[in-house]
Amino acid sequence: MNLDILNFNLFDKFKNKSISFRPLELLKDTNRTELPVDYFAFYNSVSSVYSSKIEGENIDFDSYFKHKFLKIKFKPDYTRKADDLFSAYEFAANHKLTLDNVKKAHSILSQNLLPENQQGLIRNNPMFVINNDDRIEYVAAPPEIENLELQHLFSDINV
Template sequence: MQLQILSSSLLDQYLLEVPKGLKEAFDSLKDAQLSTPNFSFYTSVATVFSSKIEGEEIDLDSYIKHKRDGISFQPDYTKKIDDLYSAYSFAQTTRLHEESVKESHKLLSKHILSKTWQGKYRTQNMYVSTDEGRIEYVAATPAQVSIEMQKFFLDIGLLLEKELAIEEVFYYASMIHLVFVKIHPWNDGNGRNGRLLEKWFLAEKLGEKAWFIQSEKTYYQHHQLYYTNIRLLGLEYPELDFDKGLPFLMMLVMGMMEK
């Protein structure tokens, strides 16, 4: 299997560090009693904590009351989270490929970006800065984005066709997340979409129980470490060293084993 952008270089080391019992832990996952035919508790957990990573001030209990019980809050309090919930719901019934990912971005960015840029790769330079105004990462150039995303989805297609052990599925799900946020293909919504993609790939390979994994909550609870581990790869896209990505790749599986 010749992957072009989703590096396998850390797989052997990753497999040595994954705790035993991953399959048993995954098989034990089940939906929450709060879920109904029209409401998913774990989708709410995912969307609330993924949004909180991006600085949204939203409380899980309040959002559950809003989404499950129809209690009204100010629209500004819930609209971006509702959009992300719609993107997760879409992914749960749709195959993972480039056009479906673009559609998921249209949904999650409805109240983040103008319609012109929803589901459209950026044509501007992109950098990530700190609150102090210091540049901490320079993403792929606009000319690189379409090329890198083509490689990205070709690799995903190969992985979806190949039989993988559960440990390998978790490895590549995390790698998909990491590579996506490093390419940074959208003008905004990259983090939200990257975390959704990670779980989407897991569900494609392992089934619907993957949607019960509380990965977004884990990343929020350790969000400083989450960003630190992403930064380990380097400052500029052409110079990234994915061989430094193991600390990030381990976060998903270790969070899963802690549950």
């Protein structure tokens, strides 16, 4: 079997269960910190806040936690983009990983970020993130290779 991205050399060991690492079993056996809210919803909210911060949003986790789980009201502009990310994470967790669903998740997370005609599309321009020191923190893959790399990814996923 040939895959476009993934290395197939370890699949036989995995199929024969000769690899002892079982991340899902480890997670089940882990003593979780008692949280007053759903475990995954809590960590989705953490991810939503810090992903928003990477994108330059001025939001802190304490306020977002109070908004999301204690229903404390904040100005809508303060929480809207983090809420969109949270909704996109929930969508992704509950839907099969397909290109159409990735585009749908992008539409959800970009509702208050991009014009409607750019939501749910594969970008066609360079993208990078600049940090507080005005230095480039992250550079995305060049747009000219994105479609091909997505084809490789979903080809491997569908095997």
